[in-house]
Amino acid sequence: MYDSTCGAAASGQCGKAQRESDGPPPREPPLAPLERDYSGFDIVKATQYGAFARVKELVEAGWDVNQPDHETVTLLHWAAINNRREIIEYLLSKGAVVDAIGGELQSTPLHWATRQGHLEATVLLVRAGADPALRDAEGCACLHLAAQFGHTAVVAYLVARGADPDAPDAGGMTPLMWAAWKVSAVDPARLLLTLGASTNPTDRSHGNTALHWAILARNTTAISTLILYGNASLDIPNLRGVTPLVMLQSNADSLWVGSKVSDKIKEHALLTTRRSIFRRLTYDKKFRWWCVVVMPFMAFYLTGLVLEMDTIYLLKMFLLVCFYALLHFLSNALFDDELKNIFPLSVYLATKVWFYITWVVFIAPVVSASATLGFFLFSGFLWYTFLRSWRSDPGIITATKSDKFRTIIELSESNGGGFEPARFCSACLLRRPLRSKHCSVCNRCVAKFDHHCPWVANCIGAKNHQYFIGFLVSLMIMCVWMLWGGVQYFMTQCGDRGSALDTALGWLQCNAWLAWVLLNATFHLFWVTVLTSCQLYLVVCLGMTTNEQLNRGRYRHFQARGGRSPFSRGPLRNCADFFQCGMCGILQPRRWDWTHAGLGDDEPMLRDDHFV
Numbered sequence: 001m002y003d004s005t006c007g008a009a010a011s012g013q014c015g016k017a018q019r020e021s022d023g024p025p026p027r028e029p030p031l032a033p034l035e036r037d038y039s040g041f042d043i044v045k046a047t048q049y050g051a052f053a054r055v056k057e058l059v060e061a062g063w064d065v066n067q068p069d070h071e072t073v074t075l076l077h078w079a080a081i082n083n084r085r086e087i088i089e090y091l092l093s094k095g096a097v098v099d100a101i102g103g104e105l106q107s108t109p110l111h112w113a114t115r116q117g118h119l120e121a122t123v124l125l126v127r128a129g130a131d132p133a134l135r136d137a138e139g140c141a142c143l144h145l146a147a148q149f150g151h152t153a154v155v156a157y158l159v160a161r162g163a164d165p166d167a168p169d170a171g172g173m174t175p176l177m178w179a180a181w182k183v184s185a186v187d188p189a190r191l192l193l194t195l196g197a198s199t200n201p202t203d204r205s206h207g208n209t210a211l212h213w214a215i216l217a218r219n220t221t222a223i224s225t226l227i228l229y230g231n232a233s234l235d236i237p238n239l240r241g242v243t244p245l246v247m248l249q250s251n252a253d254s255l256w257v258g259s260k261v262s263d264k265i266k267e268h269a270l271l272t273t274r275r276s277i278f279r280r281l282t283y284d285k286k287f288r289w290w291c292v293v294v295m296p297f298m299a300f301y302l303t304g305l306v307l308e309m310d311t312i313y314l315l316k317m318f319l320l321v322c323f324y325a326l327l328h329f330l331s332n333a334l335f336d337d338e339l340k341n342i343f344p345l346s347v348y349l350a351t352k353v354w355f356y357i358t359w360v361v362f363i364a365p366v367v368s369a370s371a372t373l374g375f376f377l378f379s380g381f382l383w384y385t386f387l388r389s390w391r392s393d394p395g396i397i398t399a400t401k402s403d404k405f406r407t408i409i410e411l412s413e414s415n416g417g418g419f420e421p422a423r424f425c426s427a428c429l430l431r432r433p434l435r436s437k438h439c440s441v442c443n444r445c446v447a448k449f450d451h452h453c454p455w456v457a458n459c460i461g462a463k464n465h466q467y468f469i470g471f472l473v474s475l476m477i478m479c480v481w482m483l484w485g486g487v488q489y490f491m492t493q494c495g496d497r498g499s500a501l502d503t504a505l506g507w508l509q510c511n512a513w514l515a516w517v518l519l520n521a522t523f524h525l526f527w528v529t530v531l532t533s534c535q536l537y538l539v540v541c542l543g544m545t546t547n548e549q550l551n552r553g554r555y556r557h558f559q560a561r562g563g564r565s566p567f568s569r570g571p572l573r574n575c576a577d578f579f580q581c582g583m584c585g586i587l588q589p590r591r592w593d594w595t596h597a598g599l600g601d602d603e604p605m606l607r608d609d610h611f612v
Contacts, residue, residue: 044069047078052086065096073102080109080125083118088125098130106137114142114158117151122158123413132163139170147175150183152191152426153419157412160405165197172204180214180222187426189225194429196401199232207239215247223248291330292339296350299327300520304354307512341441344454345390351520355482358517363485366492375481382478385470386456394461395447397428397436397595404429422555434557434597435567437547447594450545462594466579469539472532479525486518540575543568 038051043063046054055075059065068074076096079087092098099108110130113121122142126132132142143163146154155175159165166174173181176197179189189210193199199210206212211232214222226232234245306319335343356379364372399407407430411419424431425438428445432438437449439459448462460468494510496503508515538544544552544565552558557566568574569590576587 043075044078047075047084047087048082050082050084050087052084052090055087056090059090059094065091065094066100068100068102071103074100074109076100076109077102077107077112080113080118080121081116083113083116083121085120085124088121092124092128098125098128099134104137108134108136110134110142111136111140111145114146114151114154115149117146117149117154119151119153119157119412122154126157126161127413132158132161133167135170141167141169143167143175144169144173144178147188147192148178148182150179150185150188152187153412155188156191156195156408156429159192159195160408160412165192165195166201168201168203172202174198174201174203174210176210177201177203177208177213180210180219180226181217184219184221186221186225189222190229191426191429193225193230194427199226199230200236202236202238207237209233209236209238209244211236211244212238212242212247215244215251288334288336288339291334292343293346295327295331296343296347297353299323300350300354304513304516307516341454342457345457348455351524354517355478355521358514359482359485362511362514363489366489367485371485375478375485378474378481379478382471382474385467385474388467389453389456389460389464389471390458392458392464392467394459394465395436395449395463395595396461397430397433397445397447399428399430407431433595435545435548435594447597448545449547451547465539469532469535472528472535476525476528476532479521479528482521483518483525486514486521489514539578540571543574 036051038046038049038054041049041051041054043055043058046058065075074096076088076091076098077100078084079091099110101108103112105111107115108130110122110125110132111134113125114132135141136145140148141163143155143158143165144167146158165176168174174197176189176192176199179192183189202209208216209232211223211226211234214226227234232244234248235243237243302323303320306316306323309316309319331340331343356376359372359375407424411424411431419426422432425445427438427443430445432445433447435448436445438445439449439452441452442459444459446459446461448465450460450465450468452459453468456468456471458464490507490510494507535546538546538549542549542565544567548555548558548565552563552565558564560566569577573587573589576582576589580589580591582589
């Protein structure tokens with residue numbers, strides 16, 4: 001009933017009061033999108049705009065699906081270039097010629113689809129019998145078009161379907177040459193190399209290789225990919241007699257030539273000349289590798305000798321600064337990124353060898369034989385876990401070439417959704433199992449990836465993570481044992497000097513070498529303790545890997561649980577699962593093959609009650 005107190009002037013205020021008392025008003029349903037009227041479109045325009053109902057109406061009324069327009073272009077051409085899946089399927093069902101020739105470039109519908117990078121249209125046409133090897137008026141097959149326009153997914157699908165990755169076009173240009181000349185991204189050049197494309201073919205007009213074309217285009221990414229990933233030859237001359245090496249040497253100091261490529265140029269140039277044996281040695285791989293191995297041993301020893309010198313501390317510090325500046329210069333001059341990755345491993349090995357020598361020479365004579373025997377016996381467990389962490393398979397995910405092709409075909413024909421980076425690795429060309437990651441250092445996918453550890457020069461993953469934890473724990477105990485033995489030596493041979501500072505200085509003067517060794521043991525104990533604590537906290541308390549902790553915001557199964565791990569079953573069960581230990585039958589550890597986990601339907605694995 002209308003309230004007389006609410007007149008026309010007061011109706012707004014009454015309405016506001018009523019809304020405040022009843023809560024927010026219900027949302028109005030969104031307006032339905034206006035449907036466009038396609039009834040006036042001719043069949044070509046209807047095909048272009050994807051008006052399936054209009055196309056079907058005109059075809060049913062008698063329009064010939066193979067009737068070309070005034071440019072000799074068929075309806076299937078227009079559907080392909082606009083990626084009209086439904087119309088493509090309908091036209092093919094009505095007898096459309098899949099390899100019809102039309103347009104100024106005398107192209108097929110597949111040419112049009114690949115040029116635009118439409119994977120869906122490409123799949124439909126290839127499955128309908130379209131021939132990817134047909135050439136257009138410029139002499140290009142479909143793979144050449146996809147490569148020169150950078151359509152990586154289309155390139156992968158065509159090669160997986162049998163297209164030759166080294167097939168030349170009319171001018172002798174291969175797909176890899178087109179990618180190096182036209183595309184500044186890492187793919188599809190890297191993809192073609194992974195699929196077996198060769199870097200050696202030359203074109204007919206200029207005699208250029210793919211590397212020649214990349215250098216002419218000043219395509220830094222392609223140059224690095226071809227040289228560092230594809231091992232492209234620097235010595236193949238073109239028709240003018242110019243090699244890629246000469247072209248790169250003339251631009252070696254340019255900003256667009258990367259540092260890694262510059263190092264490769266210098267290395268190759270010095271190894272092919274006999275002008276200076278010393279300069280050649282600096283770029284010899286074996287020589288540099290031995291430098292990486294020997295340098296930490298020598299640096300540790302020489303530092304100890306300097307500290308033992310009978311001179312003032314200021315001079316010792318000056319000598320050490322000069323010495324380490326020289327080491328820094330030599331390491332930058334001799335070591336590339338690959339050698340720098342194994343340098344921490346050499347440091348670790350050198351430190352442990354000097355630990356053993358120091359124990360035998362100084363500590364063993366002042367401690368009991370059982371202490372020395374225990375030190376070396378326990379070292380056996382340390383070396384066992386270290387070798388398993390270093391040399392064992394961390395869970396590398398492998399696939400044969402046929403398996404990779406099958407995966408590409410399956411993902412392409414499932415509407416391309418599987419090519420998202422979270423589920424497909426474009427470098428390894430395989431499906432990514434749940435919790436896996438591609439390691440940029442090792443260039444491989446690792447199951448249940450935790451991190452790449454420079455101290456063991458290997459990835460830590462599903463198959464060696466347990467050994468890595470054992471290595472950390474045993475290394476921590478060894479450092480404590482070494483510190484205990486050193487203190488026993490100092491107490492026996494050097495005595496107590498009163499205050500802690502006087503005692504420390506007295507011990508340093510008594511045996512500077514042993515003090516240097518114990519300083520290293522203390523440093524190792526600190527970082528190993530921190531790393532062990534972090535690892536155990538992640539594994540036992542959180543039920544996640546280091547990679548998942550750092551990147552959980554990128555993974556849907558972590559986002560769905562507010563950043564918590566869907567794999568955690570509580571500390572005790574997490575511990576049992578990780579170490580595969582039932583704790584005398586109290587708990588039942590779960591076993592998963594993480595190299596294949598989640599490749600099918602991974603939703604059951606991620607239910608809240610699945611790991612409980």
